[in-house]
Amino acid sequence: MTETNLYLTMKGTTEGIIVYLDDQCSFEQLLEELHKQLESDAIHQRTSIKVHTQNRLLDTQQQDEIRHLLNDQHSIGIKSFESNVISKEEAKSWYDHITLKPRVKTIRSGQELHENGDIFIIGDVNPGATVTASGSVFVLGQLRGIVHAGFPDGANEVVAASYMNPSQIRIADQLSRAPDYEVEGSQREFAFINQETGQIELDDLHNLQKIRPNLTDISERGL
Amino acid sequence: MGESIVITSGKGGVGKTTTTANIGTALALQDKKVCLIDTDIGLRNLDVILGLENRIIFDIVDVIEGQCKLQAALVKDKRFDCLHLLPAAQSSDKNEVTPEGIQSLVEQLKPDYDYILIDCPAGIEQGYKNAVAGADKAVVVTTPEKSSVRDADRIIGLLEQENLESTHLVINRIRKHMMDNGDMLAVDDIVSTLSIDLLGVIMDDEDVIRASHHGNPVAFQPDTKASIGYRNIARRILGESVPLMSFDEDKGFLFKMKKLLGMK
The missing domain is CATH 3.30.750.50 (Cell-division inhibitor MinC, N-terminal domain)
Structure with missing residues (x-):
């Protein structure tokens, strides 16, 4: 009609x-x-x-x-x-949200890194350091600190690291922490929210493309 | 023109002051002119470890306040002519000391010395900022314990903002058997976590405590593991390339004989 x-x-x-x-x-x-x-x-x-x-x-x-x-x-x-159009301001913040932010830096104890969008850290995240992103977080190095991806509500975001031994991983409103006993950590893993259980899980990096095939597809990040 | 090195750690009690005294002594043993500055106002220790407590007349706060000349406050070491100490104040108000004050002090001292070692107080507040202000380079002291490595990491992060030429690491109080058992962090793990260059390692040694007790830094003794560690650090500061000492215990005559005969 x-x-x-x-x-x-x-x-x-x-x-x-x-x-x-x-x-x-x-x-x-x-x-x-x-x-x-x-x-x-x-x-x-x-x-x-x-x-x-x-x-x-x-x-x-x-x-x-x-x-x-x-x-x-x-x-x-x-x-x-x-609407078919958006304001410049909205466009800027959307652009900010979908761009990857490379950071060549080791994030040390007591240091905090907050970014809109995805963060790509070329360096380590040491114990006591905090990284927060509205998108996903990728660490080309050792992840031992606290990472919060998808802040505040991006439940589809992930945290990936070449060496994964974080003290806490937070994605959107979920939180997962390291066990109280000492663990070895693991190579090339990523953390995501399992939609069925609603909990944060770790998996081998190879399975990332199966579990989040549209991770880098910007049209998935709605306007 | 000398260079100034701040010795810091974040955490207290890891051996900053002992390290300052011993690196200073080891550098003096190499005939370098060395001035040690104690910036731990209100909790001065460096003079005690060097055994110079009785010779103090003026202190750093007197100099900064203009009560005396800089030369008058410098305490000459009882063993070397080339080792001097600028002691911290024990009672004065520590707010008198500012980063600019320390900076100008260090600049005044630089023409007369090869090395100026600044002993930093624990913590990351004003005292730390004062001590770092005058430094060209930094040495971070840590022990193989998690808490102390965590604080060292914090300090290294803060030092990164300070425009220093370099930051090096000294790992103090290493206990071989505990590292082997995994009850302490391994040297490699510490270096990989902190990702800065290692300047040296010091074995945990009763002689260090004994030497400090008698006001005679352990670096004087030629044969203890700790003093060799400090002397190696001094040589590395002077630009020599010295291999890292092995942690293996001296197993005694029988072991050496067996090794010689190919039985071990």
């Missing part, structure tokens, strides 16, 4: 109704049109819709205005705002 008005296009899809807003007219015209359409009952009340603004970028205030109109006056929920 497609219904076209002057500035509004409504499409029924399997995901529900998507309302496309024209991107050439002024925002006031849009609001007016939207208001008119709602008055004429084109959309049933108490449904949830997606709002797609095409090539128009709405700031939070404008989003609030639309939300106010739909939600408060007509009790129509908004699942999400979508």
